[in-house]
């Protein structure tokens with residue numbers, strides 16, 4: 162068997178550049194994905210669909226790749242995407258292209274304010290059209306910001322604490338958008354009580370919004386994404402995905418569970434082109450956290466413990482969200498990434 166020393170990415174998705182690699186002519190003969198030599202008897206004409214590459218990719222991902230190795234010969238190949246001439250690849254612009262989200266549609270729950278609004282705007286600035294969901298439907302502010310970027314915005318009203326309201330939600334969204342590429346499970350609430358006094362009704366409500374809705378929407382979205390062989394699910398955890406906090410037993414339990422859910426879904430769907438990851442913010446200035454910021458005891462205590470000495474601003478989360486939603490993160494699966502001003506390192 163003929164083999165080359167080059168490393169191919171683990172898989173590619175149709176029209177979805179995953180990596181920059183120079184492809185020597187010898188690479189056509191050997192596929193490291195399937196660990197076997199491809200049949201090169203029927204090499205297609207350059208620019209035509211490539212049966213050789215398609216066979217290899219299909220065996221692993223169930224998806225065929227439109228773009229062939231042979232048309233990339235002598236060029237720099239973005240596997241799964243159109244190949245480019247060397248001078249384009251070497252001018253440094255290609256890496257930033259991987260972060261572009263043009264043509265993608267992102268559903269952001271809890272987009273009406275706070276971290277969700279900031280991430281929705283970041284995704285739009287990177288090129289995505291946005292579906293903004295909240296229970297109030299009060300999304301005028303983020304709608305105006307998204308439209309200003311030249312992207313489309315669809316407001317959706319849904320109370321995620323109500324399982325009945327979630328039934329068929331993604332299908333209803335798809336009727337408007339046609340497709341869905343990115344899901345950000347961000348919507349959240351917070352209740353604070355000593356555990357011995359914590360009302361069970363609030364426990365259940367919080368679990369519905371943070372955990373059950375995240376799984377429900379991920380499942381609904383994945384049924385669509387699996388067919389297309391691509392998709393990004395981004396859960397919003399917390400530093401409370403690692404810590405217990407004070408008087409927030411339901412919140413800490415839900416955020417720990419979201420980290421576990423992230424890893425479980427990533428294990429199941431990674432090979433089929435879906436990335437599932439989790440952002441774990443520290444303390445950010447939003448409506449949810451005002452009660453802590455304004456607390457004369459806890460406010461200064463928290464501030465004092467944050468290594469960078471300040472609370473996070475919502476727009477400081479957008480870059481990480483765009484990265485996770487983009488092709489630059491195609492090899493990132495099941496990761497929980499803290500963005501916390503150093504809180505967890507302390």
Ligand SMILES: NC(=O)c1ccc[n+]([C@@H]2O[C@H](COP(=O)([O-])OP(=O)(O)OC[C@H]3O[C@@H](n4cnc5c(N)ncnc54)[C@H](OP(=O)(O)O)[C@@H]3O)[C@@H](O)[C@H]2O)c1
Pocket residue numbers: 270271272273274275276277294295296297298299319320321322323346347348349350370397398399400441442443444445446447448449450
């Ligand atoms: N702020 C922080 O310091 C911090 C830290 C770590 C993690 N987080 C997490 O980040 C996420 C966003 O928090 P945030 O600080 O931005 O909170 P926020 O400012 O209070 O915003 C919460 C968002 O969730 C929506 N929402 C609440 N209940 C909902 C429901 N039942 N159905 C649909 N949407 C609902 C709200 O819209 P409506 O009111 O219109 O429903 C709003 O858009 C949460 O998951 C939170 O746990 C925040």
